[in-house]
Amino acid sequence: MTVFLQFLFSGLTVGSVYALIGMGFNIIYNATSIINLAQGEFVVIGGLLMWFFLESCNVPFFAAIGLSILSAGLIGLIMERLTIRPLRTNDLLVMTMVTIAVSIVMRGLLMFKFGKEPYSYAAFTEGDPLVIGGAVIQLQTFWVLGITAACILGLYAFFNLTMVGKAMRACSFDPTAASLVGIPVSRMIMFSFILSAVVGAVGGAAITPISLMEYDKGPMLAVKGFCAAIMGGLGRGRGAIVGGLTIGILESMTAGYLHSGLKDAVALVILLAILFFRPAGMFGNTTMQRLKGH
């Protein structure tokens, strides 16, 4: 039983990380239908900036969080202004490809600034790991889970209850119609990049004490986060958390009861299975997806 619990907790720890990254994909997808493949880099930026402010500039904790969020938002804004906007195209594939290019450039810049070694800092709350039924769970895991939950609630409220949020969703459904009713589409797209950069960066800041952060961690994070987002249905906040946790727990169980060498195949097998059998995700509505045209 203890062993099972330990596998479960380990899965939760990893799964919460995936979920948080999956969320970032959803925000930009919700506003633009672009899949931002530089999402993993936002996460890395969050972790490394947090280290920079905390350890290198010795800024107090909350100020460091604030500064990291601010800088990440700024980077999101610059990315959108410099790469997405000048394209003046509606071709989603082109825009998605541009995000790959951005991710490569960002990785290069991060390597120049931070070098190749991993970074870490103390967990948000000091203390021994919690022991439940003989199994241990790191306190930082609760932070990651809590932040994920808070992001989901906040984003749900934002997209469903505020005018700006609704306008952003409208842009995703049909940019032309949205601009006809007076929504500044390009500003909405810019907001969505800022927002997802911020969510990614907060995630990065939260997971670094657990997993460490180095300049080239982005692609791996992006793959797992993307699987989480797809599993839950792209664009669905709740979907990403269920998807992320499921993948994390399945990976851990596979490593525990089958073999740890098979673990990384799990996310990809799930991704393929979902794409074959439920292309709209576990919670998505396939008919609606077809009507939307992609």
Place this chain on the structure above:
Amino acid sequence: MKPLRLILGALLLLVLTASFVPAQEPIRIGAILSVTGAASFLGEPEKNTILMLKDQINKAGGINGRPVEVIIEDSKSDETQAVLAAKKLVERDKVVAVIGPSTTGESMAVIPTMTQNKVMLISAAAGTGITLPVKERYWIFKTAQYDMSAVEAIYTTLKKKGIAKIGVITITTGYGDAGRKALHEMAPKYGITIVADERYGPKDADMTTQLTKIKAAGAQAVINWSVGPGQVVVTKNWHALKMGIPLYQSHGWGSKKNIELAGKAAEGVIAPLGRVVVWNKLPDNHVQKSLLKKFVTDYTARFKGEPGQFGAHTYDSMQMILEALKKVGPDRSKLRDYVENNLKKWPGAGGVYTMSPTDHCGLDKNAFEMVVVKNGDWMLLK
């Protein structure tokens, strides 16, 4: 006008040719290193070390008055690039010997090129296949210790402590594969049983699942074989789980950065490390002490960081080549013969080498010190 033009033309030619003839033709040494790409953490200290030694020798007057030039090719951690670089170095640049590549895969890939062209290669990678079978590796040497030697150093300690059942956890890269193979091969010889054999990916965030399995299998010690952030995560998880059994790391553990990142979780972790990491803990009469002291202090002064184990690999290959050049001159096959036959009990940064026609690495388990982490610093295990 005509004679003026002629004179000017001649003058121009004269100036051009004059500036192209250097005072003394430099001796060229080649290096193929993973300066960028996945293995860049190897290539960087390796490159820095070579550049530093080159500057030092040239400042001291070069080899018998001739300056030394090192042509460093970046393999981008890629086998194909490594082979292209090897061809360029031996055919176009006409180097006298080649240092590197940084990884086992790239080293294996360039062996045919080097052998065909009859140029000595001193690899900085650890893989057993690089220098074995020695009959087919006439031109190939290496300065990195065998994984087998690191495993033997660990197993010797385990045996001394009466530990017979171990759990191994390895990273799914070439480094982890090689270590895992060596751990399995050497276990019977030391009367050790591997009760759990776990793996993880290079970017994994949590290994508690694997460690829990190892504990449940009744292991008396955990051996982790990896480089990069994975070894820190394993250490943190091992500490968090309060496993009650010791954690051994591979010789990849030898960076102060790891202790910094793992914090108090690193206390008590044991690893076989090259002396370059613990040079200041060595007794003063140790044969490697003075050269290590100079190497590490010079390196730190110039590059802000430690050369570590990887810097030590190219330090030794460069010193071997420079010594051979001084003794036998820039002749490809004489250089090879010198390295094979004349380096006996030769103190280097990675250990004390004894090269021979049957051993092209020249190091054994004595190249390692067993080191334990205590109060955030290395301590020699007594």
